[in-house]
Amino acid sequence: MIKKYVIERKSWILLFLFGQGLLLFIAYLDYEIPFSPILYIVFLFTTLFAIFLTIRYNRETKFFKQLEEREINLDLSSIADAESPFEQIVETSMTSLTERLSQIASRHQVALEQEKDELLSWIHEVKTPLTAMRLMIDRLDDETMKAALTYEWLRIHLLLDQQLHQKRLPSMENDLYIEYVDLEALIYMEIKTLKSWCIQKGIGFDVQFEVTKVLSDAKWLAFILRQLLTxxxxxxxxxxxxxxVKSYQKHERTVLEVKDHGRGINPKDLPRIFDKGFTSTTWHQDSAATGMGLYLAQKAAQALLIHIAVHSEAGGGTTFTLTFPQPNETVRITGM
Structure with missing residues (x-):
């Protein structure tokens, strides 16, 4: 701030120094003017000017120091009242601007909340005909057609579910209910949902449980598992x-693994698979991928203090690992 202040007052400082230098120069050229007294006067004025600058520095930079150190937000309460007329102009301008920005932000927030409510309402409305469609599909006699329609129905169902949880994620903390969840029952429920898809692809599940109970939120944990199993x-x-799919105890923590033997993930893609919207560089032409599933799963896991790790090699399958927090750590989630 000192350097900035000197640059700001550079013209005044240079004018003073020029005046003192000019006075000394005239005294040096004019023998009738005693040089020593003039030099003494210049020294006194320079000392007074230095003291004056120091005092003015503290007074003039106080307001701007607060502006420089304040957090970037719309709260101006931490800034002291302006003293000089120029500071008052800045304060008035900032106050008007923040009030306007607050009003715009409020309108946008209301609009976003309204859009969110409308979308959630639409999703719930769509679920009704989707349920009816599933019942109609189940009554079909043509097994080939039935399998094809069930697969497409499942895709719509999973995309709607993903969209629903995406909209709920920002207010997830208000929706948490931490309890002991039956991990085995939760896994089997999600596997049952994917049953028709697995039959179509000829894929089964090998489920091994050493630990069947975890302390978490059942609804959000089911969503995370749904993304990994899908x-x-x-x-x-x-x-x-x-x-x-297996669970076990490691270092006093419950660990759940989901391991497939599919195409795997390219090593260069591993650091980015949890990024929003990232699909793949190797399989970039896959139009079915949205790049949102793992991103949402990690966000939900972070709120539940669950650590997600992934190990994969191209062509060698992929293993996702969920490490659950210890019971005493869940206090950070509930706030109790």
Whole structure:
């Protein structure tokens, strides 16, 4: 701030120094003017000017220091009242601007909330004909047609579910209910949903449970598992080995693994698979991928203090690992 202040007052400082230098120069040329007293006067004025600059520096930079150090938000309460007329102009301008920005932000927030509510309402409305469609599909006698329609129905169902949870994610903390969840029942429920797809691809599940209870939120945990199981089925080749789902205890923490034997993930893509909208560089032509499933799964897992890790090699299958928090750590989620 000192450097900035000197640059701001450079013209005044240069004018003063020029005046003192000119006075010394005239005293040096004119023998009738005693040089020593003039030099003494110049020294006194320079000292006073330095003291004056120091005092003015503290007063003039106080307001601007607060502007420089304040957080980037619309709250101006941390800034002291302006003293000089120029500071008052800046304060008035900032106050008017923040009030306008606050009004615009409020209108946008209301519009976004309204859009979110309308979309959630639309999703719930769509679920009704989707349920009716499933009942109609189940009554079909043509097994080939039935399998094809069931697969397409499942795709719509999963996309709607993903969209629903995406809209709920920002307010997820208000929707959490931490309890002991039956992990085994949750896994079997999600596998049952994917049953028709797995039959179509000739893929089975090998389920191994050492730990069946975890402390988490059942609804959001089911969503995370749904994304991992869906990915495992989607990227497994037809008639490939079973998808392995197993839970065990490691370092006093519950660990759940979902392992497929599909095409795997290219090593250069691994650091980006949880990025929003990222699909793949190797399989970029896959139009069915949205790049949202793993992103949403990780966001939900972070809120539940679940750590997601992935290990994969191109052509060697993929293993996703969920490491659950210890019971005492869930206090950070509930706030209790």
């Amino acid at each position: 990915n495992a089925v989607k990227y497994s080749d037809s008639d490939s080995s079973d998808i392995i």
